[in-house]
Amino acid sequence: MSSADLVVQIFRKLSVEDFRILNIIEAAMCKREFVPREQIQKYAKVPIDRVDFVLNKLNKLGLIYHSKGAYVGHTLNYAGYDCLAINAFVKSGAVLSFGQTIGVGKEADVYAALSPAGETVAVKFHRLGRVSFRQTRRKRGYIREHSSWLFQSHLAAEREFKALQLVYKNKVSVPEPLSYNRHAIVMGIIEGGELSKWRKIANPQRVLKEILRNIRKAYLKAHVIHGDLSEYNIILQPDMHVLIIDWPQCVPMDHLNAVELLQRDIQNVLTSFNRRFNVEAEVQLAYDYVTGKTRNITF
Ligand SMILES: Nc1ncnc2c1ncn2[C@@H]1O[C@H](COP(=O)(O)OP(=O)(O)OP(=O)(O)O)[C@@H](O)[C@H]1O
Ligand SMILES: [Mg+2]
Incomplete structure (x- = not known):
């Protein structure tokens, strides 16, 4: 259990x-x-x-x-913090009952739950502090030194929920944000597996293009950068369309390290497509496409 x-x-x-x-x-x-x-x-x-x-x-x-x-x-x-969040979700009608664990990440646990309307939803509980403090600080510049882990997890959930709302509104392919309380968010449940789990896919060039199109939409329409994009945070659904998850470290495009973070996101994606599926693509071309300098990209 x-x-x-x-x-x-x-x-x-x-x-x-x-x-x-x-x-x-x-x-x-x-x-x-x-x-x-x-x-x-x-x-x-x-x-x-x-x-x-x-x-x-x-x-x-x-x-x-x-x-x-x-x-x-x-x-x-x-x-105890989980119980308070669960209670708030149940009281507000966001969740009726909880089900199985569906994902255990480095710094989060994700469960399936049932909404009062009978729909299955996902509930993600942030658990900062699972990895070492310094690592987390390096990855998420926003953490203040003396605030507690619970408070930092609350902050992460709030950031992720707001980022999801923003990108979802701009039609980036992400789970639908439904509710948040304390360190937890309720969102639409998704099917499929992280890109890191796929050994072979039918048309990797098409999938890569779809990912870049979503990064572009987030950048040009929602004006944000994911900031932690990798093959672990991209889900390939059974219909072979992608979903981008895990947004707490999302930054605005005018952030001090925006260029660096966007380049790193793109590089991570290109590297894994090259290693896994043998697709060759130039970072600069992808960067120009994502930032709207060019209208199209071909590999
Ligand atoms: N909406 C969802 N529906 C179904 N499964 C999900 C959903 N969101 C996340 N998951 C599953 O839970 C796993 C962990 O989620 P996520 O990547 O958001 O957290 P994480 O990796 O712990 O985040 P971080 O380490 O950045 O805090 C995912 O890899 C995925 O398998
Ligand atoms: Mg993740």
């Missing part, structure tokens, strides 16, 4: 009072990492033994962590 399946099971065991205490801890965490039980009681307005009972339960379920060292108090774990 994955950690998410566990969280969904735990979620079902939580009462309104449990959520209230989780919410209080979350709110107080913007000022301090570890929240003392006395402060929790002040906001919860219930007897201290009741607070202790709930804290004990949340602790046993792995939703919070009790620090007994220099800073005595309680802090949310990812599992």
Whole structure:
């Protein structure tokens, strides 16, 4: 059972009072990492033994962590943060019930879920901090040194959701953004596999052109650059059309490193098409096409 399946099971065991205490801890965490039980009681307005009972339960379920060292108090774990986001999605009607894990990335877990309308959707939980702090900072320049991982994951989800809305509106081929809360986003579910998993495809030149056409649309119409494009973030669907996923590090075209990031995105795609499918294409020609200098590209 994955950690998410566990969280969904735990979620079902939580009462309104449990959520209230989780919410209080979350709110107080913007000022301090570890929240003392006395402060929790002040906001919860219930007897201290009741607070202790709930804290004990949340602790046993792995939703919070009790620090007994220099800073005595309680802090949310990812599992607790997950429960708060799941609760918000259920309350707002974005999600009715959760299903299987469908993707585990470096810094995210993705699950299938059911919407109240009976449609299957995907829910992506950002989990920054899984890879080392320095690596993440290098990759995502926006992370502030002292903010917590939960807050940074919240920021990543917000950025990804807004980027998805923008590119989706401009008809870039991406999953449909549906909702976001805290560190999680709900989006349309997609079928297919990452380009990195395909050994052979019928017409790789056509697929490459479609990818470049999408990078061009994102650049010329939405005025953004993906910033982390690779064969792992391009999905080839069963109908052989592409979808570009994983947008939290998307940057505007007037970003300081825009040229460098766009060139790197293009280079990554061309390199993998060359290695996997033996397609030769020049970076400069692709760059000119994507940035609108030329109207067409042929390989
Ligand atoms: N909308 C979706 N529908 C179905 N599966 C998805 C969807 N979005 C993502 N996935 C699956 O989950 C995997 C991980 O997703 P994604 O690439 O967005 O996260 P990630 O690689 O952890 O991101 P990062 O490392 O940049 O934080 C994907 O490779 C894909 O298999
Ligand atoms: Mg990815």
